[in-house]
Amino acid sequence: MKAWSLRPTEAAVVATTIFFFLSTMALPAATALVEHTFVVSQMKMTHLCKETLVTVVNGQLPGPTIEVTEGDSVAVHVVNKSPHNITIHWHGVKQRMNCWNDGVPMVTQCPIQPNQNFTYRFNVAGQEGTLWWHAHCFDSEGVAEDGYVLDVDPGKTYLLRIINTGLFSEFFLKIAGHRFTVVGSDANYVSPYTSDLIVIAPGETVDALVVADAPPGNYYMVAMPNQAPLPDTQTPEPSTRGMVRYKNKDHIVEGGSTSNVPVAPVMPDQHDVVLSLYFHSNLTSLQHQRHPPPPVPTRVDEHMFVTLGLGTVCRRGQTCNKKTINETILVATMNNVSFQLPTTPLLEAHYHHTGVEDALLELPDKPPRVFNFTDISLIPIGPKERLLETTSRATLARWFQYGSVVEIVFQGTAILQGDSNPMHLHGHDMFVLAQGIGNFDATKDVARYNLVNPPLKNTVVVPNLGWVAIRFVTNNPVFIVEDGPTVDTSLPPQPVDFPSCSRNIMPDEYYFQTPEIKVPRIDGL
Incomplete structure (x- = not known):
């Protein structure tokens, strides 16, 4: 039997970030409906003698714990009493054939508007350990009032x-x-x-x-x-x-x-x-008879090489022709493309055949050109910074056949930064095959792949000015026909209380005025 619980260990957290865990217990139990109500609001909290207005859930930060047993159904009624548009993402929950409830704004749903509510419903199956949930909300942050204290008995294991x-x-x-x-x-x-x-x-x-x-x-x-x-x-x-x-x-x-x-x-x-x-x-999958990890697929159907860095795009309504005025904003990029939020959630547009999905462009399999990605002279204020190409923006997606094996090498770059980059894959776990410092070299680094017991992760870190190679199986489809050949491949209808979008979906900083990127359109949607 698996159960979920929580203990936060970090004092400074995003205000609407809460956590939930699984742990293994001795005896099986009947499945149940685990039901919670989350009231999202704002309150003043004091930290280091400074009073701050923070976003909280049920009047607390960190917020409530959810404990579940594997096989349980979960229903969380979210009531938005904050001034922000929000969603709740259940970080690491696979949401098999249930992506309406994944909680990604403008991808799976419209945000929950102030004074509106929505109920997330999902099942927990085949997962045990520690997962967490958090809000997707603009500029929502805060710190807990008290430091964390763990009281222990000598000799005990925690x-x-x-x-x-x-x-x-x-x-x-x-x-x-x-x-x-x-x-x-x-x-x-x-x-x-x-x-x-x-x-x-x-x-x-x-x-x-x-x-x-x-x-x-x-x-x-x-x-x-x-x-x-x-x-x-x-x-x-x-x-x-x-x-x-x-x-x-x-x-x-x-x-x-x-x-x-x-x-x-x-x-x-x-x-x-x-x-x-x-x-x-040093992390490897546990090879245990009771909990055997899935085998690492040796056949690869799709290869991608994705560079990660920063770029600049114009703020809304600006031309960026005047170099003396701060008209740009820093954005994260993949293969020098910054993601542009669509005007309608992608999943909803696909389900209702609105035509918005026809405007989707395909994430390139590789960057527009190859160079020394980890050249530190590209870091600001470096001598080569002015030579960087303009960042494009587009609403990108990537189409895979069901059951395909995908291998992605994420390459960190020195483009305007040299930090590590976390990458989170929704709905799947990925095999972390190898990682290293510097530029990925396919002729020698593939030989380092761990194909025996690599760790399974939903979030990987791309090292500072380094790379990581991952592999996963596309066995949890999102963009699929609503009347598939089997029940397991059919997209269920959207929830009846699904949020609708307001005019101002996100702050202006999320809207840019840069040229559209020239990349292939996706076939088959």
Whole structure:
């Protein structure tokens, strides 16, 4: 039997980000309907003597926990009392044939408008471990009022469910005087890996065991953001701290410190970009008879090479002809294309045959040209920055045949930045075959692929100025006919209470005035 629960370990989180977990128990139980009501609103919270207006769920931050057993159905009634248009994304839940409830604004649904409500319904099947949920909402952030404290009994073992709910930075996590045994990530088992350091990227989850085997006392738990080294832009990224507190308060900690004086861990260099590569490279799938991972497909039907970086596009209503005026905005790019939100959710447009899907363009299989992607002189303010091509924008998609095996190499670049990049795949897990620093070299790096026991993940991190190779099977279709050959391949009708779009769907910064990209249109939609 599998159940989900939550314990947040990071003090600074996106305000409407909540989490939920699975864990394995001994005996099976009957399936049930797990029902919650989430009221999204705003309230004032005080942190470091500063009062801030934050978005919360049910008056709390972090918000409610959802606990489920595998096979259960979940219904969450979302009531939007905030001033923002929002959706809720169930990060890592596969939503098989249920993509109406995935919660991606303008892809699967219109946002839930202020003073409106919507009920998300989905089943939990074939997954156990730690997953989480969060809102897609513009500029919604906040910090918890109190630091996290974990009270422990000496000698006991504790399961920590760790989630990076940040939007930007990887985190180095350590507990002074203790070691972690990592046993799961992204709701998949991994072979036990022992380390005094966990490195976790935005969107990732890690399940780790910690034994309270240190001399009783107080020990800091420190999460420090990783930052790309110079010449990348350096911005203040302070650490956050929690505490592991032993219940035997009268014991004297070795070294002469009393139990109320916390011991701090020795943290790594904040600019060390190799530690993340080392940590993630040590994760492998658990080869267990009760929980065997799926075999790695050896046949590949589709190959893609996708570069990740930044670019600039014009703000709404601007021409960007005047170099002295800030008329541009930085955007993330894939193969030098920035995603343009459609005017109608893609899934809804496809289901109702509105014709919007005919305007979809295809994400290129490779970048427009090949060069030294990790040349640090491209990082601002580098000598080659002015030579960069203009970023295009388009509503892109990629059409795959059902059951295809897709391999993607994500290549990090130095284009206006040198940071790592988290990549999250909705509705699927992916085999993480290999990763490395520098430019991917197909002639030698393919030989490094782990085709025996690679970890299964829904979120992977592309290393700073490096690459990662992933492989997945397209077995959870989204754009499919609503009357497929079998029930398993037929798209169910959209929910009756599905949100409708307002005129101002997203803030102006989401709308750009750049030329349309010239790429092939998708056949078959």
